[in-house]
Structures are given as structure tokens and as C-alpha cells.
Amino acid sequence: MGERQALACLRRLMPPPPPGEVWAGDDAAVVQLPASSGLLLLASDCLVVGLDADLRLTTLADLGWKAMAVNLSDIAAMGGRPLHAVVSVVGLNVQQLEELYSGLLSAASHYSCPVVGGDLSSGREGVVNVAVTGWVDGPPVLRSGARPGDAIWVTGLLGAAAAGLRLLQAQRQEAPAELVLAHARPRAALAEGQVARRSGASAMIDVSDGLAADLEKLAESSGVGFDLDEERLPVAPGATLDEALGGGDDYVLVFTARPDKDMHAAFRATGLAPPYRVGSCTPELSQRTLGGRAFVAPGWEHPL
């Protein structure tokens, strides 16, 4: 059984959230607080050394950066801004901890999300868990708001992280730095997520498992199908189409908006690189097409 099925199984054991809150099933949980007008976002992601990072290819500092970035990407995908992080680490010695923390704290500083506490434990395997809080002043952008006819946008190049990993694995010395960095030090698209929310995005998710797999989750939550335009996909230079569609770890955002929304202009007005319009949502629930032809999502899922 894969992660997704197991999560669905656990979700059935959990009570339903009160009105106005979102618990499991989106990028981050959305909860109300006493005596507060905004909404708190909560996300938690854990990385396992050897499984989520090959320390022959990248460093523990990279892993620390990535552990923060993947959580911040969940906050970005709700249109939120990050507040604070707590970090638990299992199975690393003090020298390894210091290296991990150099990357963790760089990301914390870069994204203004200080690490405020956590826990350490011994163990036979290295595990880094980060939990983050975030904030939205109004309704966050959920996965479930897309409607047939909505345009589909992505906020950056696709396939770069997968291509970077491929080049590192092949020990290509001349591997382009931007591809290697996309794998080793992924960006969290926080500014992009906030602009998308303010500009009326109808649904949003971050690309962690690959565009096709993550767009599939958004489409399922929203009850729509989708058609992608192959010629408009922003395949990163040096990456393949398969890497762009199915390579994980890109951490760009994919969002939808009514077709008349000028998201180019909205992004440009804030100084951000404009997003790419890559397709449309369709009324046919089961439709997953690329230029009108059916394709099987090459996305991947952690086995449990």
C-alpha cells in the first residue's frame, strides 16, 4: 500500500474538522485560533537520510535546507506566509547535527521562518522532521477550488530537480549548476503563492511528486479533468519532457484561475517572474490529456 492509500485510511479514523477549517488532505492544515482574525496553517514533513537524500551526492547541509524548503512549499501552496518552525532530528551525531543545522538555519533565515524549538533523539537511521506554522489573513487557496474552464498555471521551470539528480548520479562534472541546485537546494515559492492567492487563484498545490501526479490530486479534489498543452510546458533547459511531467521535487506551484484572469500582469506588477499558462481544466472528471492525447501520469509515490 502506498502513502496516499495509507493517508486515506488514517483520514477515515479522524473526526471531521469544524466549519472553516481544513485538516488532512491539502498541502497544509488550516485552523482557527482563539482571539485571532487570521487563520493558522500547519504542515509537517519528514525526510529520511538515504531515502529522501543520497549523502553521496548532496550534503547534510543540503538536506537541512531541503527539510525546511519542502515544508515552506506547503505553506506557499496555501498562499500563506511562514511563521515558525520546530525541528526533530533522530540518529545524527553532533558534528552531523551542526552540518544539518547550517542548511536548516540558512533556509530559516532566507525565508524568515525561524526555528524556535524541537527535539533530538538517538536512532539507527537519520530522520529529520520539520513542522511549520504559517498565516493567511483570509481564505487560503485549497486544492478543491478549480472549475471546468479554469486556466492552469505553473510558477517556474519543470524537471530541473530531476535532471539535476540524474546528472549527479551520472557523476557528470559539467552538470549545469542551476540543475544541481534545483535538486540540492529547492526554492519554496512563497512570494508566488501569496500573489496567486491575492490575484484570485481558484486552486493550488505544490509540485513535489511531479506536475502530472500533483495536478491529478488537485483535479481529483476539485472534481475536474485537465488538458495540458505540451508546447507551453516550461521544461527546464537540460531536462526531458518526462522529467518535467513526472520528476519530483521541483517545488514550483501549479494553480488554477478563471480564464480571464491576467496572471502575467499580476505577477509582473509585484516584480516576480511571470507564470506559465500550461493548460485548462475540463468538465470530464477522468480526463488527463496532453495536447488532447491521454497520458499516464509518470509521478511517483513513496512505498510504505
Added chain:
Amino acid sequence: MGERQALACLRRLMPPPPPGEVWAGDDAAVVQLPASSGLLLLASDCLVVGLDADLRLTTLADLGWKAMAVNLSDIAAMGGRPLHAVVSVVGLNVQQLEELYSGLLSAASHYSCPVVGGDLSSGREGVVNVAVTGWVDGPPVLRSGARPGDAIWVTGLLGAAAAGLRLLQAQRQEAPAELVLAHARPRAALAEGQVARRSGASAMIDVSDGLAADLEKLAESSGVGFDLDEERLPVAPGATLDEALGGGDDYVLVFTARPDKDMHAAFRATGLAPPYRVGSCTPELSQRTLGGRAFVAPGWEHPL
């Protein structure tokens, strides 16, 4: 190097918190939020199967309960009330996850702290990480507020969890249920922590590593010494004095208050069992005495 030294090491890498916030170094972090009058508490604790729980003696459901309870105990030790939890699990299959979650969700329901999200991953070793948020309407009770002359109180019996573990390890069939339960299903003293805060407790910590070791942390943070009265220590029936002083996992609270505060009356007024007055804070920083005689804290610490 032990956990405490490693944490101190990491703390030096972290920037200092802004005024009014507490980051690493107390039971939970205390942070401000946008547009909110209260303070958010954040804590994260992780349990490793085999290290923090022996599954030959207790169940995965017990581990799930304990993973929630130890985090809630951190919120209790600030005088806060819990809000929400996120849970990450590594290295358990779906059947094991369901068993773990039966205990986790029992504790979540019992303590009104719903699990709102989390993460699952494969791995070679079972790890359960829980991060919780909590709330205080005013200043939380820190470890650092004790003053010489303050009375020292504990909210419940000591040594029960250690005695329960000892009896389970010895396979004593007739082991008293309350000792076994104290080990398998520890309580989080949330109501007690809130009453202590409202009644003017000056410092507080939860007893996770043993009374002596945890009181030592409180004394160090506050810059006081302490003298305990052996005859007043509420040793759980069936536990030894060493287990009461040094046995971990009791999760009662130890707090201090000005000597004229009638904490008995304050607790009784809310229907809670009255706390035990077990000693006093002294001006001599290095003093750790039991009935006036020096003793070495038998508390323990995870090696890393």
C-alpha cells in the same frame, strides 16, 4: 555528547528571539502571532520504537497515546491549553499505523487536541514525531521564574511510571494496574498546569527525565538551588525513592510559587487533587539537597 549538550550547541547557532518570545530552552516555544492577543505555544517530541517504547511490553496503541501525551505535557508545563497536533510517522506498515493511530486519536480526543495533518514515510526504524500547538491568554510559566524562598510543588505521585516499567520487565503478572498504566498511558497534567499558572506559579517544568533532573533544569534556568523534604515526597505506592527521584516518564508537573501562596486551596477550588509541597528554592546556586544532605541526581539523559 548527550542530548542536553547537543541542544546547547545548536542553540548557539540560532538567532535570539524577539522580546516577549521564548524559543529553545523551555518546555515549549512561545511566539507571537499577527493580529492576535494571546501567545502561541509550539512543542515537538519524537519517539523511537525500541528506544522510547519496548513493544514486547507495551503496544503500538500505547506508543501512540504516549507520543501525544509527552507533547501535551510540554504545553501543560507552560500553563497552556492544547490546540492542534500534526503527526509524522516513519517505518510502520498500514496495520501498525492503524494501531498507533488508535492510541494517538484516543489521546487527541481525551485532551481535545485534534490531529489535523502530518506525513508518512518508509524507513528502517519506527519513528513517531508529534508537533503540537497550544495557547496562553497571558504570560506562560517559564522555567526561569523561581526565586530563593519559593516553595516547590509537584502535582502528582512520583516514580509510578518507572515502577510500572520495572514490573513489566520482570513479567510480574500481579503488577498493580495503576503502575503499569502510568508507564503505558501517561497523563498530561493540562488542568493542573493551567491552575498553577492562574494561581501564580513562578516557574514550572514537566517531569519527563525524573524529578531531580528536571528540577535541576528549572533551578539552573532560574538561578536558584533547592532542598527537598524526603518525608513529603509523594512516592507512588509500589515505587522506590530512587524511582521517585530519578525515574523518568512521570509527566507530573513540578512548579514553584511564593511561600505564602496556598496552592492546596487553589487546586481544591477547581476540583483537582491538591499538589504536594516537597521543598524550597534556596539562594545557593549549587545546592541540591534532600533533607539538607547533598545527593546526586539519578536522572537520565538520552545519549545521541
